[in-house]
Amino acid sequence: MKIIGVKTLALPEIKVIRYGRFCDHRGYFTEHLRRSDLHTNPLTSFLRGIEFSQTNESYSRAGTVRGLHFQWNPYMGKLVRTLHGHLIDLVLDIRKGSPTLGKWFGVEVSPESQKQVWAPAGFARGFCALSEEVEVQYKCTGIYNGQAEGAIRWDDPRLGIDWPVKNAHLSEKDRNAWSFEQWLANPNSEFLRYEERAKIAG
16 A cells, blocks of 8 residues: 555544555556555554454435434444545544544545545544535444444534535434534443543544
8 A cells, every 4th residue: 555645633633644546548556455554654553453344335416414423332433535526524523521522624535635534433524525426435443333323413503614515415314413512411422532542542
């Protein structure tokens, strides 16, 4: 895997990994994941020991917002990239006791940017599709469990997220998601405390 560089965002646990391509007159070839490289490259030490156990793919039309989603049993970190199209990938810190609790960061991602965005467990994830069609791939460190997942409203005024759309296309689940304050009052929020960061690194 050819890793061009790694950037740490304002939320220090969130990383943007740029991967290389091998191009010629036919097109290009790329490796976007090779476990041995991720575990030994000094630029990706934050992924040392991390195992990806599930890969998901979604297709969305322009103006769609998915999220903000998270899971606590099992804990789930996600490495996200686009296969086609342009989006804003958004990460929100939902860890009780975190110095950046309630802070968010958005990253523009497209195949041309050659970016993958990593966030460990304890962060809610979402994205907004900017181009007419967007295909997204998520590599997850945990198996999906619908009994231990949550969603926070994309437009919660408490968070002040500056989405590029005002009337998003939403699923029923996202339309009825919790407010940020409702999540913090939920007993399950104790599973994602900042003090447990070593335990939930994946």
